Amino acid sequence: xxxxxxxxxxxxxxxxxxxxxxxxxxxxxxxxxxxxxxxxxxxxxxxxxxxxxxxxxxxxxxxxxxxxxxxxxxxxxxxxxx
Numbered sequence: 001x002x003x004x005x006x007x008x009x010x011x012x013x014x015x016x017x018x019x020x021x022x023x024x025x026x027x028x029x030x031x032x033x034x035x036x037x038x039x040x041x042x043x044x045x046x047x048x049x050x051x052x053x054x055x056x057x058x059x060x061x062x063x064x065x066x067x068x069x070x071x072x073x074x075x076x077x078x079x080x081x082x
Contacts, residue, residue, distance in 0.1 A: 001027040005046035011055075022048035032059045034066075 002024055009020035024046035031037030047055065 001041070001044045002046050004041075007046065009048035009051055010045040011047055011051040020048055020051060022050065025049055026052035028052055028055060032063075034059075034063050 005024060007024050009022045009024045011020040012018065013020075026047050026049060027044055028047045029037045029039075030043050030045055033039075037043050
């Protein structure tokens, strides 16, 4: 992926359509695996460390919010005076 993308970060700002000019050091899934993305080369791209960390953090938050939280049932303490 890094060679295919010329070792250039493939992140493009959505507001200005400006590409990132940093050296790419990470390979990233465009569609994350937890959302059904594959390991196929068409779903992979090169990113710089900064953009890879930001994207990974956003995906982790999205994945955590998608998992229903369990409520813990704590056993009731018996009153020793009863």
